[in-house]
Amino acid sequence: MNRINQQIILKDGRKLGFAEYGAANGFPIIYCHGSQSSRLEMRYDPTFAIENNLRIITIDRPGHGISDFNPNGTILEFARDAK
Numbered sequence: 001m002n003r004i005n006q007q008i009i010l011k012d013g014r015k016l017g018f019a020e021y022g023a024a025n026g027f028p029i030i031y032c033h034g035s036q037s038s039r040l041e042m043r044y045d046p047t048f049a050i051e052n053n054l055r056i057i058t059i060d061r062p063g064h065g066i067s068d069f070n071p072n073g074t075i076l077e078f079a080r081d082a083k
Helices: 047-051 075-081
Strands: 008-009 015-022 028-033 054-061
Touching: 015 047, 028 075, 047 054
Parallel strands: 028 054
Antiparallel strands: 008 015, 015 054
């Protein structure tokens, strides 16, 4: 399984890209990247997550990385996408 380039299809048909780092069955933490970044922001050193049994799930914001753009998107819409 490729844990770095995953996608789900949202109710409106858009794709939401995400990656997982750390322990596959660890305590889940959702990580939202800042402007002009992507789900790959966490790839540099997942040691902390592994050592602490954390599963860090990083989500591409709409229009970033492998997530489709949301022409009607707001911060609230992104929160709905992520839940």
